[in-house]
Amino acid sequence: MATMTTTYSTRGADPATAPAFLAPLDHLRSGLPGAALSWVRDLREQGRERFAAVGLPTVRNESWRYTNLRDLGKLTFQPAVTADSDACFDVLPTVRPEGHGPRLVFVDGRFRAELSSTEGLPAGVELLSLATALTDHGDLVGDHIGRLAAADDRPLVALNSAYLADGPVLRIPRGVALAQPIELVFVSVGAEGRATSFHPRTLIVAEAGSRAVVVEHHVGCGTGTTLANHVAEIFVGEGATLHHYKAQREGGAAFHLSHTAATVAKDGCYDNFILTLGGRLSRNEVVSTLAGTDARTHVSGGYMVRGNQHADTTTLIDHAQPNGTSREVYKGVIDDTARAVFQGKIIVRPQAQKTDGHQLNRALLLSDTAEIDAKPELEIHADDVKCSHGCTAGELDDNALFYLRARGIDQETARGLLIGAFLAEAMEEIAEEPIREAFHSLVAGWLEEKR
Amino acid sequence: MIEIKNLHAKVDGKDILKGVDLTIRPGEVHAIMGPNGAGKSTLSYVLAGRDGYEVTKGSVTYYGKDLLALEPEERAAAGVFLAFQYPVEIPGVANTTFLKTALNAIRKHRGEKELDAMQFLKLLREKTKALGMSDEMLKRAVNVGFSGGEKKRNETLQMAVLEPKFAVLDETDSGLDIDALKIVAEGVNALRSPERSMLVITHYQRLLDYIVPDHVHVLAAGRIVKSGGKELALELEKNGYRDFGVNEAA
Ligand SMILES: Nc1ncnc2c1ncn2[C@@H]1O[C@H](COP(=O)(O)OP(=O)(O)OP(=O)(O)O)[C@@H](O)[C@H]1O
Numbered sequence: 001m002a003t004m005t006t007t008y009s010t011r012g013a014d015p016a017t018a019p020a021f022l023a024p025l026d027h028l029r030s031g032l033p034g035a036a037l038s039w040v041r042d043l044r045e046q047g048r049e050r051f052a053a054v055g056l057p058t059v060r061n062e063s064w065r066y067t068n069l070r071d072l073g074k075l076t077f078q079p080a081v082t083a084d085s086d087a088c089f090d091v092l093p094t095v096r097p098e099g100h101g102p103r104l105v106f107v108d109g110r111f112r113a114e115l116s117s118t119e120g121l122p123a124g125v126e127l128l129s130l131a132t133a134l135t136d137h138g139d140l141v142g143d144h145i146g147r148l149a150a151a152d153d154r155p156l157v158a159l160n161s162a163y164l165a166d167g168p169v170l171r172i173p174r175g176v177a178l179a180q181p182i183e184l185v186f187v188s189v190g191a192e193g194r195a196t197s198f199h200p201r202t203l204i205v206a207e208a209g210s211r212a213v214v215v216e217h218h219v220g221c222g223t224g225t226t227l228a229n230h231v232a233e234i235f236v237g238e239g240a241t242l243h244h245y246k247a248q249r250e251g252g253a254a255f256h257l258s259h260t261a262a263t264v265a266k267d268g269c270y271d272n273f274i275l276t277l278g279g280r281l282s283r284n285e286v287v288s289t290l291a292g293t294d295a296r297t298h299v300s301g302g303y304m305v306r307g308n309q310h311a312d313t314t315t316l317i318d319h320a321q322p323n324g325t326s327r328e329v330y331k332g333v334i335d336d337t338a339r340a341v342f343q344g345k346i347i348v349r350p351q352a353q354k355t356d357g358h359q360l361n362r363a364l365l366l367s368d369t370a371e372i373d374a375k376p377e378l379e380i381h382a383d384d385v386k387c388s389h390g391c392t393a394g395e396l397d398d399n400a401l402f403y404l405r406a407r408g409i410d411q412e413t414a415r416g417l418l419i420g421a422f423l424a425e426a427m428e429e430i431a432e433e434p435i436r437e438a439f440h441s442l443v444a445g446w447l448e449e450k451r
Numbered sequence: 452m453i454e455i456k457n458l459h460a461k462v463d464g465k466d467i468l469k470g471v472d473l474t475i476r477p478g479e480v481h482a483i484m485g486p487n488g489a490g491k492s493t494l495s496y497v498l499a500g501r502d503g504y505e506v507t508k509g510s511v512t513y514y515g516k517d518l519l520a521l522e523p524e525e526r527a528a529a530g531v532f533l534a535f536q537y538p539v540e541i542p543g544v545a546n547t548t549f550l551k552t553a554l555n556a557i558r559k560h561r562g563e564k565e566l567d568a569m570q571f572l573k574l575l576r577e578k579t580k581a582l583g584m585s586d587e588m589l590k591r592a593v594n595v596g597f598s599g600g601e602k603k604r605n606e607t608l609q610m611a612v613l614e615p616k617f618a619v620l621d622e623t624d625s626g627l628d629i630d631a632l633k634i635v636a637e638g639v640n641a642l643r644s645p646e647r648s649m650l651v652i653t654h655y656q657r658l659l660d661y662i663v664p665d666h667v668h669v670l671a672a673g674r675i676v677k678s679g680g681k682e683l684a685l686e687l688e689k690n691g692y693r694d695f696g697v698n699e700a701a
C-alpha cells in the first residue's frame with residue numbers, strides 16, 4: 001500500500017486538538033504489535049496522518065451537532081500503562097450464572113490472558129486478542145481490518161487506527177453454531193490523577209451459515225478519567241446470524257466513544273442491542289449495511305442517564321440490496337440535567353426495492369432539565385419500499401403514578417415500575433432470554449441506585 | 452372511624468368542595484349520590500391523596516390520624532382504598548405484577564410477611580374466580596384494552612385482594628352489565644364486616660338494592676345537602692335533585 005498525500009477538509013473538526021492525542025504515539029509506535037506487517041504500519045500511519053490533519057470533531061460537524069467533545073479536548077490523555085497491575089474488581093460481569101465459558105477480558109484496552117478463556121469452543125472457532133492475531137494470524141485480520149470502518153470522515157476511527165494494537169478477534173467458521181454466548185469484557189481502570197486513553201479494535205467474522213451470540217460488558221472502576229475509543233468491524237456472512245449485545249456502565253469519569261460497522265451478506269442477520277447506563281459522555285455509532293439481498297438487521301437499545309451524563313446514539317442503516325428488513329427500537333430514560341442524543345438514519349439505495357424499514361425512538365424525561373435531541377432521517381431512493389419512523393419524548397404519566405401509589409406502592413417503586421414498563425418495548429428486542437434477564441437486572445440496579 | 456369535617460378543596464384554583472361534613476363508623480356503608488359535577492369524585496380523590504387537590508379548610512380524621520397529612524401510599528397501607536371512576540391504563544405493567552407489588556407493599560407496611568409467588572397466585576386465583584374474571588386478564592397490562600366493565604371488575608378485584616378497612620367506590624357500577632353488577636356487588640358484600648367501612652358513590656339506586664347502605668347522602672355543589680336512610684335513594688330516583696336547589700341545566 002502506497003502512502004498518499006491527501007488534503008483534508010477541516011470543517012467541523014479542530015486540528016489543534018490533535019497533537020495532544022497523538023504525542024504519546026511517538027515513543028509507543030515501535031513497541032506496538034504487528035510492526036513487522038506493512039499493512040499494519042500503513043493503517044496506523046494513515047490514521048495518524050488523518051487525525052493529525054483534522055483532530056476531534058466539533059459541533060460544526062453535522063454528525064456531531066449535539067455532542068460536544070470540548071471537555072475531552074481539554075484533557076491530556078496518556079496511553080494506558082501496561083495493565084498487569086492488580087485491577088480493582090472482584091467479580092467480572094457475566095450473563096452466565098455459572099460463570100464459566102469463553103470470554104476475553106481487556107483491562108484498559110489490553111488483553112488479559114489470565115482472566116480469559118476459550119474453553120468449550122467448537123473446533124475451528126478462533127477467539128483471540130488482536131495483539132496475538134497481529135503476530136500469529138496476520139492473514140485473518142489483514143483481510144478484514146480497516147475494510148469497514150472508514151477513517152475518511154470519522155476522525156475517531158482514524159485515531160483508533162493510529163493506535164491499532166489490541167482488542168478481541170472472533171471468527172466463527174462456516175456453518176458452525178455456537179451453543180453458548182461469547183463474552184467480551186472491557187474494564188476501564190485508568191490511573192489516579194491523570195487521564196488514560198485506549199483504542200480497542202474488535203473484529204468479528206461470522207462466516208456463511210454460522211450463528212453466534214456475543215455479549216460485551218463495559219465496566220469501570222477507579223476514579224481516574226478514561227477514554228475508551230472503540231472501533232468494531234463486523235462481517236456477517238451469507239445466511240449467518242450474529243446477536244451482538246452490549247452493556248456499557250463505566251464510571252462517571254469515563255468517556256466512551258464507539259463506532260461499530262457491520263456488513264450483512266445475503267440472508268444474513270445482524271442483531272445489535274446496546275444498553276447504555278454509564279460514562280460521563282458516551283457515543284455509540286452503529287452502521288449496519290445490508291449488502292446482500294434478503295438480509296436483516298436489528299439495531300436497538302436503551303439508554304438511561306442521570307446527573308450530568310451525556311449519551312449519544314447515532315445509527316445508520318444502509319439498505320444496499322433488495323428485500324432487506326431493518327428494525328430499530330430505542331428507548332431512553334433521562335433524569336436530572338443529563339442529556340441524550342438520538343440520530344437515526346435509514347438509507348434505501350435505488351436498487352434496494354421491497355425494503356422494509358422501521359425505526360422508533362422514545363425518550364422519557366424524568367426532570368425539567370433533562371434533554372433529548374432526536375434527529376430521525378429517511379433517505380429513500382427506491383420506490384417500492386415500506387419505511388416508518390417515529391420519535392417521541394414524554395414524561396411519566398402522573399395518573400398512572402397516582403394509581404399505583406393509591407394501591408400502596410411507594411413513589412420510587414411506582415416510578416421504577418413505570419420506567420421499567422417504558423423500557424420494556426426496547427428490552428423485548430433482546431431475543432436471547434438469559435441476556436434479556438441479565439440486562440433487566442442492570443436496569444433494575446440503575447433504578448435502585450437512585451434511592 | 453372516619454370523620455370529615457368542614458372540608459373545603461380547590462382544583463386548579465376553583466373551589467369544588469365547600470364544607471363537607473361526614474362521619475362513617477366502622478362497619479357502616481354510606482352512599483353518596485348527587486348531580487354531575489357536584490364534587491363526588493373530588494371528595495374521593497381528596498381522601499386518596501391525589502396531587503393538585505388542595506384542601507383549603509377542614510380536616511379528615513381516620514382512626515385518630517390526620518389522613519390529609521399522609522402520602523397516598525401511606526393511606527393505602529393504612530387501609531384506604533379508592534375504586535376509581537376512571538381506572539387508569541398502565542401499559543407494560545402486568546396486572547399480576549401490579550397486584551403482587553401492591554399487596555406486598557401493604558403487607559410489609561402492616562408488619563406482615565410478604566407473599567411469595569406461589570402463595571400470591573393461589574390467593575389471586577381464588578379472588579379472580581369469585582369475580583368471574585379470566586386468568587388472561589391478569590396477564591395483560593393493567594386495564595389496557597379492558598372494556599369499561601372489565602375495568603370496574605378489575606377495581607373490585609384489587610379491593611378484594613388488598614382487603615381495605617375503608618373503601619371508596621366511585622361509580623363502580625357504571626358501565627357494568629346486569630350480571631356483572633350482581634357479581635361486583637357480591638364481591639363488595641363479601642367484604643362487608645363490622646370493622647370495614649364503605650363509601651359508595653353512585654348515580655343509580657339499583658346498586659343500592661344489592662349493596663344496601665346504612666346512610667344515603669346527597670352531595671350538591673360541594674356540600675352534603677341532605678342525609679337519610681336507604682329510602683332517600685328511592686326518593687331521588689323519582690324526583691331527581693330539583694328539591695335541593697340544584698339547577699340541573701348547570
Ligand atoms: N382539574 C380540574 N380543573 C378544573 N375543574 C375541575 C378539575 N377537575 C374537576 N373539576 C371540576 O370540579 C367539579 C367537580 O368534579 P367531580 O369530578 O368531583 O364531579 P362528580 O360529582 O364526580 O361528577 P360525576 O357525577 O360526573 O362523576 C366539576 O365541575 C369539574 O369540572
Ligand SMILES: [Mg+2]
Pocket residue numbers: 491492493536621
Ligand atoms: Mg365523578
